Amino acid sequence: QKEVEQDPGPLSVPEGAIVSLNCTYSNSAFQYFMWYRQYSRKGPELLMYTYSSGNKEDGRFTAQVDKSSKYISLFIRDSQPSDSATYLCAMMGSAGTASKLTFGTGTRLQVTL
Amino acid sequence: EAGVAQSPRYKIIEKRQSVAFWCNPISGHATLYWYQQILGQGPKLLIQFQNNGVVDDSQLPKDRFSAERLKGVDSTLKIQPAKLEDSAVYLCASSPPLDRTKQYFGPGTRLTVT
Numbered sequence: 001q002k003e004v005e006q007d008p009g010p011l012s013v014p015e016g017a018i019v020s021l022n023c024t025y026s027n028s029a030f031q032y033f034m035w036y037r038q039y040s041r042k043g044p045e046l047l048m049y050t051y052s053s054g055n056k057e058d059g060r061f062t063a064q065v066d067k068s069s070k071y072i073s074l075f076i077r078d079s080q081p082s083d084s085a086t087y088l089c090a091m092m093g094s095a096g097t098a099s100k101l102t103f104g105t106g107t108r109l110q111v112t113l
Numbered sequence: 114e115a116g117v118a119q120s121p122r123y124k125i126i127e128k129r130q131s132v133a134f135w136c137n138p139i140s141g142h143a144t145l146y147w148y149q150q151i152l153g154q155g156p157k158l159l160i161q162f163q164n165n166g167v168v169d170d171s172q173l174p175k176d177r178f179s180a181e182r183l184k185g186v187d188s189t190l191k192i193q194p195a196k197l198e199d200s201a202v203y204l205c206a207s208s209p210p211l212d213r214t215k216q217y218f219g220p221g222t223r224l225t226v227t
Contacts, residue, residue: 043117100169
């Protein structure tokens with residue numbers, strides 16, 4: 001079983017839709033949760049960062065973490081064609097083997113006109 | 114602020130050949146990482162440097178991969194000899210002092226081994 005599971009998609013939505021991206025994880029030592037956006041042939045770009053459980057909002061993006069369920073989500077409101085990319089969840093803990101950033105496989109999102 | 118620079122952007126080699134990648138991190142970032150991203154997968158950490166010392170190289174295939182970070186700034190990652198399964202994007206990232214959670218990635222080097 002992988003430490004971080006993420007549906008690879010692809011996910012295709014019309015412009016203006018609300019997008020929900022999710023990851024589950026198994027390592028309870030993870031405390032820091034990130035979402036990266038990766039455009040084709042580019043490096044990942046940090047989009048959202050959350051510490052422990054709770055919600056965080058930044059413009060059209062909302063990140064949610066539920067540590068009791070080991071489940072994290074990224075919501076994109078009013079999706080735009082420029083949001084078309086691969087979204088990677090990533091997480092890490094404070095020490096030991098969990099202290100390195102562990103990524104999901106990424107979900108490919110296509111926002112159509 | 115300039116981002117993480119990597120070169121070359123693309124490289125095609127035959128199996129059993131050697132190859133080297135170069136990375137220049139963001140100025141002032143003490144921590145540097147090399148990741149391997151195989152097509153359809155998330156990046157996997159190969160090695161982490163703090164200044165010019167190795168912090169974690171537990172997932173680096175040391176029989177063929179080596180990395181160094183001279184003077185605590187630039188870094189090179191070498192593969193010798195390359196195997197077909199080394200075909201991947203090699204990403205370099207750096208993070209500011211005392212904040213491992215904010216890693217900034219370069220554009221990567223896409224390696225194809227034939």
